């Protein structure tokens with residue numbers, strides 16, 4: 001079998017590598033020549049544990065090639081970005097152009113699968129008409145399906161194989177063929193449905209998470225007002241067998257959860273009120289965090305903050321839509337200078353990035369923890385305190401032990417914890 005994978009980003013590349021590892025002849029395509037060249041040289045342009053080794057193996061096996069143009073194949077998988085426009089509508093330009101690119105190579109009997117997260121109806125209303133402009137009939141000459149990726153960055157390779165998968169064909173034959181192809185490496189259960197349901201399922205999953213994180217962020221604000229520790233409260237509430245409150249934090253980042261709910265808002269703006277509210281709650285968190293830091297620094301002349309973590313979540317090197325970037329911008333606008341550390345992300349747009357935490361905290365007034373990288377769990381706090389001008393800490397991830405921080409000499413604060421101890425007030 002021969003497959004073409006269109007788009008060699010966080011989803012397309014691991015998918016291409018995985019098929020190649022399982023004996024399929026794969027040609028990976030990306031419009032970015034630099035990306036193609038990097039991959040041809042057996043190097044990665046993205047960070048994902050384990051992917052580098054698998055890439056080299058797949059290329060050396062002779063099963064994996066890369067280029068900027070498609071070739072003839074039995075199946076075509078489209079895994080291109082679907083960003084939101086500034087007006088929050090879905091930008092399907094990459095889906096359209098990738099489909100147009102494969103058109104000249106399509107033959108009767110081919111399979112075409114869309115993996116990109118897309119608004120409901122994209123497969124039938126956007127992709128199918130483009131495919132049919134070849135004269136081939138979708139559902140008859142071409143088998144066509146939507147099968148969303150559901151993998152978690154940082155655990156991509158494991159989840160690609162073990163997660164359950166949804167395949168939504170334009171007809172039953174398309175679903176059956178799509179399942180057969182993914183069965184080559186998927187160990188999870190493959191559920192068959194129709195294309196629009198599959199598109200909806202993907203959006204519902206990420207929206208579920210966004211709405212639940214918004215709830216936890218809102219609860220954190222309430223906890224700050226009433227004077228209780230939200231982290232403890234969430235832990236205790238989650239002892240209930242039917243409760244699963246998510247974790248508050250500095251906001252929601254990444255290219256999925258912060259983006260995909262907008263596709264549902266666009267599909268049904270008048271009905272999607274909860275989804276819209278949740279998005280705006282989560283989008284508003286970075287400004288709240290920046291204001292809380294500013295409050296903590298009150299009275300200090302020319303304050304300086306040492307920021308730990310640029311990535312949108314722990315142990316990955318991806319800063320797309322990261323709340324850290326928004327918080328940095330807010331602090332800058334407030335006239336607060338920042339030094340930055342992240343073991344996985346070097347972002348040329350960010351000034352004052354340092355290689356070690358020690359250099360980063362030098363002369364700072366507050367240590368601001370924004371990403372839960374494992375490296376930050378075991379900081380040598382006693383070594384950091386003397387390097388700082390004022391030893392304050394603001395922990396947005398509840399990852400630094402309060403007692404250890406205080407024993408080391410830090411004045412410790414965290415998200416979702418009032419500075420007022422109501423228990424003491426009641427005594």
Ligand code: SAJ
Nearest residue numbers: 149150151152205206246247249252253254256257312313
């Ligand atoms: N976050 C919180 N509180 C939480 C959980 C997450 O504030 O309780 C924040 C994270 O710090 C991060 C953001 O939310 O900034 C998103 O992180 P995430 O781990 O929830 O999700 P992603 O974006 O890395 O991956 C999601 C996953 N979707 C679901 O879990 C429903 C993944 O399975 C999808 O494949 C991926 O989106 C995608 O590509 O759509």
